[in-house]
Amino acid sequence: MALPSKVRIIDVGPRDGLQNEKQIVPPEVKIGLIERLERAGLREIEVTSFVSPKWVPQMADNAQVMAGLVRKPGVRYSVLVPNMKGFEAALAAQPDEIVVFASASEAFSQKNINCSIAESIERFAPVVEAARAEGIAVRGAMSCTVGCPYEGEVAPAQVAHLAGLLKQVGVQRVDVADTIGVGTPLRVQRAIEAALKHFDVDDVSGHFHDTYGQGVSNTYAALQLGVWNFQSSVAGLGGCPYAKGATGNVATEDVVYLLHGLGIETGIDLERLVDAAEYISGFLQRPSNSRTGTAIARQRG
Numbered sequence: 001m002a003l004p005s006k007v008r009i010i011d012v013g014p015r016d017g018l019q020n021e022k023q024i025v026p027p028e029v030k031i032g033l034i035e036r037l038e039r040a041g042l043r044e045i046e047v048t049s050f051v052s053p054k055w056v057p058q059m060a061d062n063a064q065v066m067a068g069l070v071r072k073p074g075v076r077y078s079v080l081v082p083n084m085k086g087f088e089a090a091l092a093a094q095p096d097e098i099v100v101f102a103s104a105s106e107a108f109s110q111k112n113i114n115c116s117i118a119e120s121i122e123r124f125a126p127v128v129e130a131a132r133a134e135g136i137a138v139r140g141a142m143s144c145t146v147g148c149p150y151e152g153e154v155a156p157a158q159v160a161h162l163a164g165l166l167k168q169v170g171v172q173r174v175d176v177a178d179t180i181g182v183g184t185p186l187r188v189q190r191a192i193e194a195a196l197k198h199f200d201v202d203d204v205s206g207h208f209h210d211t212y213g214q215g216v217s218n219t220y221a222a223l224q225l226g227v228w229n230f231q232s233s234v235a236g237l238g239g240c241p242y243a244k245g246a247t248g249n250v251a252t253e254d255v256v257y258l259l260h261g262l263g264i265e266t267g268i269d270l271e272r273l274v275d276a277a278e279y280i281s282g283f284l285q286r287p288s289n290s291r292t293g294t295a296i297a298r299q300r301g
């Protein structure tokens with residue numbers, strides 16, 4: 001199959017990237033990061049999550065971040081929502097899209113959202129209905145589609161099962177997430193094919209963590225199946241609080257370098273993206289996890 005000619009990237013740095021940071025990042029820094037991502041050409045940004053602040057303290061400023069954004073036309077701002085309480089809080093902030101998040105593995109579902117997969121779907125059903133009634137788009141993140149930190153390998157059939165449940169409750173598109181970054185290209189392709197049993201290829205995205213350095217290879221493997229939507233994180237920020245040892249998402253800079261090298265259009269200016277990475281890395285006092293970003297920053301001197 002020919003590779004797609006264009007790709008849409010959702011930068012999840014402000015949410016997935018920062019949620020696990022011990023040091024609280026103030027809302028104005030998060031907003032500064034979002035503005036720099038917009039300047040770099042990102043047209044979809046996962047801004048925050050309306051989850052319990054006891055579970056994820058870094059996202060406790062969700063309403064402040066949303067209220068402080070100067071929304072740019074043409075940019076889609078999404079937020080994670082685990083239940084009706086989160087949806088009601090998110091609704092006041094008027095996101096363009098909400099993301100409900102379920103797991104392909106039972107154990108991770110329990111650790112991450114304190115309920116079984118079936119219970120999570122029951123919780124999401126009214127949330128999805130309410131969001132769509134408000135004209136808010138709904139994405140479903142599927143965690144642990146390749147491996148689980150508690151159960152080990154996850155079978156494609158589990159991914160297909162979850163994708164089917166999300167489809168049934170009205171989720172419009174899904175992310176195939178390798179939460180702990182253990183996937184390699186063929187395993188990731190099997191997980192994507194499982195999602196494709198229920199969703200059109202235009203509505204399936206790849207979300208790869210880079211724990212074992214496979215994020216770029218897995219992106220290429222997904223492109224080979226025609227997938228053209230990806231989530232990645234500026235500077236490779238990230239890690240899930242409930243997936244011990246897992247590192248950040250594949251860096252947006254690394255994905256963009258791959259895509260531009262393949263002649264695939266992204267609308268993203270790599271130099272400006274590195275500016276955004278330098279901004280947040282400077283705040284965190286830590287070098288970027290992106291190989292591309294590091295190379296470009298070194299050339300700048």
Ligand SMILES: CC(C)(COP(=O)([O-])OP(=O)([O-])OC[C@H]1O[C@@H](n2cnc3c(N)ncnc32)[C@H](O)[C@@H]1OP(=O)([O-])[O-])[C@@H](O)C(=O)NCCC(=O)NCCSC(=O)C[C@@](C)(O)CC(=O)[O-]
Pocket residue numbers: 016019049050051052053055056080082083085086087101112113114141142143144177178179207240241242
């Ligand atoms: C789902 C719950 C809330 C269940 O947590 P629970 O403790 O079972 O919830 P509960 O309904 O029993 O409520 C307990 C307390 O939490 C409050 N509460 C209840 N809901 C909310 C809410 N929405 N916002 C704010 N507060 C909330 C509620 O009001 C109550 O407050 P209290 O009466 O004790 O003061 C909790 O487990 C939670 O917040 N989990 C979120 C964990 C999380 O954010 N994980 C990271 C995101 S997933 C991820 O990163 C993976 C992804 C998407 O990136 C893809 C990938 O790579 O895999």
